Amino acid sequence: FINLTTGDTVNAQASAGLFTAEVPLEMGSNTIRAVTNTTDIVAHSAACSADIEVFRPFPFQCTIEDVTPANGFATLGDSIDFNAVIKIAGGIAPYQDSIFVKDQRVNWNNESISQKMPLQYGNNIFNFRASIVDAYGQPTFCTEEIVIIRPQPLTCTISSTTPADGFETLDSLINIEAIVETSGGLAPIAKSAFINGEEAEIDGNKTSKAIPLAYGLNEIPVQALFTDSLGQSTRCDTTIRIIRPLPLTCAITWINQEDQSVTIDSLIQFKAAIATSGGLQPFTAYALINGDSIAIENDTLETEIKLGYRLNAVQVKVIFEDKLSQETQCDTSFVITRVTQPKCDITTFYADAGTVTLDSTASIRGEIIVSGGLRPIISSATLNGDSVTVVDGMINTEIGLRYGDNPFDLRTTSTDAMGQETTCDSTITITRVSPLQCTIDNLSHTNGLWTTETEVDFSAIVRTTGGITPIASNATINGEPVELEGNRVAKHILLEFGSNEISMQVSFSDSLSQTTACDTTLFIHRARPLQCEIVEFSPADSAETSLDSITVAARVITRNGLAPILSTATINGEETNITDGNISQNIFLQFGVNEISLRTHFIDSLGQATRCDTTITVFRKAPIECEITEVFPNDGMKTKDDSVLFTAQVDISGGLAPIDSSAILNGEPVQIINGRINKNLPLHFGNNEIT
Secondary structure (H helix, E strand, O other), X not given: OEEOOOOEEOOOEEEXXXXXXXXXXXXXXXXXXXXXXXXXXOOOEEEXXXXXXXXXXXXXXXXXXXXXXXXXXXXXXXXXXXXXXEEEEOOOOOOEEEEEEOOEEXXXXXXXXXXXXXXXXXXXXXXXXXXXXXXXXXXXXXXEEEEEEEOOOXXXXXXEEEOOOOEEOOOOEEEEEEEEEEEOOOOOOEEEEEEOOEEEOEEOOEEEEEEEOOOEEEEEEEEEEEEOOOOOEEEEEEXXXXXXXXXXXXXXXXXXXXXXXXXXOOEEEEEEEEEEEXXXXXXXXXXXXXXXXXXXXXXXXXXXXXXXXXXXXXXXXXXXXXXXXXXXXXXXXXXXXXXXXOEEEEEXXXXXXXXXXXXXXXXXXXXXXXXXXXXXXXXXXEEOOEEEOEEOOEEEEEEEOOOEEEEEEEEXXXXXXXXXXXXXXXXXXXXXXXXXXXXXXXXXXXXOEEEOOOEEEEEEEEEEEOOOOOOEEEEEEOOEEEOEEOOEEEEEEEOOOEEEEEEEEXXXXXXXXXXXXXXXXXXXXXOOOOEEEEXXXXXXXXXXXXXXXXXEEEEEEEEOOOXXXXXXXXXXXXXXXXXXXXXXXXXXXXXXXXXEEEEEEEXXXXXXXXXXXXXXXXXXXXXXXXXXXXXXXXXXXXXXXXXXXXXEEEEEEOOOXXXXXXXEEOOEEEOOEOOEEEEEEEOOOOOOOOO
C-alpha cells in the first residue's frame, strides 16, 4: 500500500487473497494505491493496482464570541436580552447542536443565539454551554460564564448616635457622632450629612460635629443623603434630645430646735425642712449631724440626736448630689444644755458575821452615795423586794436565814430635785451551813451473799450532806484503813469457807468542825466445793446370769454446794431418773459380756458442777451345745483291714468354762482330748456299725 499524498509505503499481510495493513494519513485528502505482484509455480508473474481516496478531517472545535451584555454589566431591570455568536472549526457537516443558557435551551441560527433571561437582586451568574457533534460523530464542547449585577434598592439607616437620645450632661458644648449605614445600590455612592442644620463630613460610615447646648432640652436633628452610580438616591434622618440641667443649689428653711435650749433628756427628736433648685433628678441626699450620716427623705431631715451632759453643740450639714454628680451643700448649728444625770453607788454592803455561818439570822449593812443630779436627793431601798429603812444614806437591818445559800439583792432608788432617778443594785450571798451527815449505799455485795470465789473486791459509795468544804474523811474496812476516792471506798478481801463478816466505818469533819460518822456490816458466805459419791450399786461387777435382763440399782449422795442442786443420770447413754439419790433401771442383756456404765452430773445454785461415774460388766451365759464333725471312716467305707482308727471332732458352744466332757464309742468310754476323739476299733467281716 502506497500513500501517494505522503509518500509512505507499507507492506501488507496476505491471507487467502486478502491483503491488510495500517497506512498513515495526513489531514485532508489522501490517495492510497494498492499494488500486488503474483508468481505461480512455473515462474509466471502478474501485477495489478488500484487507487482509493481517503479524507481525514481537521480537528472539530467551537468558540463562544461576541456575548452581550458583557461580564460585570449592571442594571436595575428585572430581565436582560442576551446575544452571542458560536463559531466552529473543523469537523464535517451536517452538525447536531445542544446549546443552553443557564439550563435553558436556545436555538442556534446562522452561528447566533439570542435569549431574554430574568434577573434576581445581586450577582446573576449565566453559563453558556454549547455541545456540537459533526457528521462523523466528532464532538466539541465550549462554555462561557458571565455575571450580570442587579443591585438592591439603595437604602440608609442611622444605626446609632453618640451620645444616645435622652443623654444628660452639664457641658455647654457637645460633639455629636452618628453611624450611618447603607445597603443596596451600586458603588460609587455619593454621600452628604447635616447635623443641627449644618453640613457635616462623613468619614467611612461616621459623621460628627460639635454643637453648643442651652440649659434645658436641646433637640438636634441629624440627616444623611446618598446617590449611587445608577442614579438611585435615599435619605435617612433622626433627632437626638440632650438635656443640660441648671446648677444644683439647696437651703435649710426650718428646724424644730431653738439655740441655747435646756433639757434633761438624753436625746432629742430633730427635724429640718430642705429646699433644692436646679440639678437633674434623682437626687442623692444625706445629712451629717456632728459627723454622723443621716438619710434625707422627701426633702425632710428627721433623726434622734444623743445628748451628753452639759453643753451639746450640734452641727448640721446637708449634702445633695444629682444624677450628673452635681453637688451642693447647706448647713446650720445650735447649742442644747443637758442637766447632769444623778448616779448612785452602794459603797459598802456586807453581813456582820461573814458570808458563811451556822446562825439562823444575820445583820446586813449598806451605804448609798449619789453623785450628779440636783439636790436635795431622796433615797429608798429594798432587800429581796422588801422595803428597808434608809437613814442618811445608811442601811442597817436583821434578816433570818435558811439552810443553804441565801442570796440578798439590794436595790436603791435616789431622786433629785428635777425628778431624775438613779438606781443601784448589789448582791451578797450568805450560806447557812446545814448539819453534816453521811450515808453508805451502793454496796458492791449484798448481805448474806453466797459465792464460790476465794476473794472479792468489795466497794461502797459514801455520800455526805450538809457541812461545808473542805471536808476531812477517815474510813476502815474490817479494822484496816482505806482511802476514800471521791465518794467511793474499796478493798480486796480474802474469803474463808463459811461465813465472812465485812464491817465498814467512815467518819467526816467539815471546816466548821462539824463531825459525823456512819458504818455498815454484812456477811458473805463462801460455799465448799460440791462433791458426789456412788455409795451403793447392784449388780456387782463381773456378775453372771442366764436371764435376758437385769435391774440396775444405785444410790448417789452429794456433799457441800448450795441447794437447790440439779442432777442428771444416764445408764449406757440413756437418761434415767434420780429420786432422793436413788437410781433404778431395767437393762436388757446380750449373751456374753455386757458392759453397764452409770454417769451422774450435779450443778448447785452457784453453778458448781461435779460428776460421779462407774462401769461394771455382767456375763449372760448361752445354752451349752455340741456337734460331732470330721468323722472317719466315712459311712459305708469298705476295707480289707481287720481294724480301723476312728477319729472325730467334737465342737462345743455356749456354757461356761471349765466344761467337763465324756464320750462312749460302741459302748466303751473314750477320752475327748482338745475336742478330739481317737480310738482303734477291730473289724469283723461284713458290716460293722460304729456308734
